[in-house]
Amino acid sequence: MPIQTLPDFRDPAICKRLVIKIGSALLVDASGRVNAKWLRTVVDDIRTARELGMEVVVVSSGSIAIGAKKLNLSHGGRRTLSEAQASASVGQIDLAAAWSALLAERGLVAAQMLLTLDDFESRRRYLNISATLRRLLKSGVVPVVNENDTIATGEIRFGDNDRLAARVAQACAADGVLLLTDVDGLYDRHPEHPEAERLDQVDGVTEEIHAMADSGSGSGLGSGGMTAKLLAAEIAERAGIALAIIDGRPEMPIAHAIASQAGTLFLPQREESGRRAWIGGRMRFNGAITVDDGCVAALRDGNKSVLAAGITGVEGDFSRGDIIEVKDVTGRVIAKGLVEYDADDVEAVMGRQSAELEAILGHSPRSSVIHRDHLVLM
Numbered sequence: 459m460p461i462q463t464l465p466d467f468r469d470p471a472i473c474k475r476l477v478i479k480i481g482s483a484l485l486v487d488a489s490g491r492v493n494a495k496w497l498r499t500v501v502d503d504i505r506t507a508r509e510l511g512m513e514v515v516v517v518s519s520g521s522i523a524i525g526a527k528k529l530n531l532s533h534g535g536r537r538t539l540s541e542a543q544a545s546a547s548v549g550q551i552d553l554a555a556a557w558s559a560l561l562a563e564r565g566l567v568a569a570q571m572l573l574t575l576d577d578f579e580s581r582r583r584y585l586n587i588s589a590t591l592r593r594l595l596k597s598g599v600v601p602v603v604n605e606n607d608t609i610a611t612g613e614i615r616f617g618d619n620d621r622l623a624a625r626v627a628q629a630c631a632a633d634g635v636l637l638l639t640d641v642d643g644l645y646d647r648h649p650e651h652p653e654a655e656r657l658d659q660v661d662g663v664t665e666e667i668h669a670m671a672d673s674g675s676g677s678g679l680g681s682g683g684m685t686a687k688l689l690a691a692e693i694a695e696r697a698g699i700a701l702a703i704i705d706g707r708p709e710m711p712i713a714h715a716i717a718s719q720a721g722t723l724f725l726p727q728r729e730e731s732g733r734r735a736w737i738g739g740r741m742r743f744n745g746a747i748t749v750d751d752g753c754v755a756a757l758r759d760g761n762k763s764v765l766a767a768g769i770t771g772v773e774g775d776f777s778r779g780d781i782i783e784v785k786d787v788t789g790r791v792i793a794k795g796l797v798e799y800d801a802d803d804v805e806a807v808m809g810r811q812s813a814e815l816e817a818i819l820g821h822s823p824r825s826s827v828i829h830r831d832h833l834v835l836m
């Protein structure tokens with residue numbers, strides 16, 4: 459049974475494996491050091507979960523903020539890419555030391571994993587991340603993950619640890635993700651608005667929900683804000699993982715959120731196979747195809763493949779085997795999938811019937827351009 463309520467995050471029969479993400483604004487105090495007094499209480503929450511028999515993975519931000527303070531850099535160390543990278547390398551060693559010491563105080567062993575977006579986009583590296591996480595959890599260790607900001611550049615960065623946490627959850631097949639932040643959930647408008655109301659539960663992230671984040675319902679602190687949290691929720695819900703945004707500011711914030719039932723819970727939407735979940739969580743694409751309304755309707759109807767006849771446009775220079783986006787005529791991404799042809803070939807056959815393809819391409823074609831087994835609807 460998947461997670462349905464906030465208290466389920468503390469029930470080992472429902473939530474065997476939990477990912478906890480902690481933002482920089484919570485972790486780092488005004489002097490630029492780890493807020494150890496508060497973090498110790500988060501570790502108490504983690505220990506409670508471990509004692510109940512749950513496995514816990516931490517995704518911890520904070521390296522850039524800590525490093526920037528030590529190096530006396532302005533703009534929180536984010537003025538230039540090289541300053542952010544230098545700050546991260548100085549800060550990460552302190553961050554890891556703090557986690558290791560605080561977990562050890564409670565009898566727990568920490569492990570460090572620094573990952574980039576590319577590590578998740580390559581299937582082979584993704585499987586390695588997955589195997590390492592599972593092995594660490596099997597030994598009762600608490601993996602502490604951060605983005606490898608020292609080498610991640612603009613194009614290959616997550617940039618926010620919210621999506622990193624959702625991808626980590628997917629890689630270790632977690633049941634739930636808790637995003638600890640400085641607001642107690644998603645509000646339908648700016649939280650300071652007198653009529654703003656918190657959403658307790660979201661059953662599928664829709665455009666309406668995205669519009670709430672755009673209207674500034676997040677705190678605006680940290681690098682991701684509420685928009686990044688919704689993107690993380692989408693990755694999680696497609697992988698069958700529940701995600702909740704809770705207020706990280708109180709001591710023992712997880713116990714507090716569960717007791718007060720305050721937060722926004724995003725319910726899982728489907729249970730994809732591991733491979734399809736990986737495709738659904740991908741963020742970088744070598745290209746896209748546009749399909750007509752008939753094809754969109756057929757795909758939405760259920761288990762259908764993308765055929766050449768429904769394709770109206772090709773973007774980018776993708777190769778057979780790449781993951782590409784499928785867009786409708788308005789440019790909205792409706793699916794992602796593993797393409798069976800190179801971009802040139804798709805361009806040559808688009809709009810044509812399957813029976814014509816062999817004559818056009820000069821070789822026996824695949825029956826579909828994206829097979830339904832390799833297609834994930836958005």
Ligand code: GLU
Pocket residue numbers: 481482518519520521522523604605607617618619620680681682
């Ligand atoms: N990885 C960044 C850091 O450790 C934080 C990213 C975020 O704010 O989500 O400083």
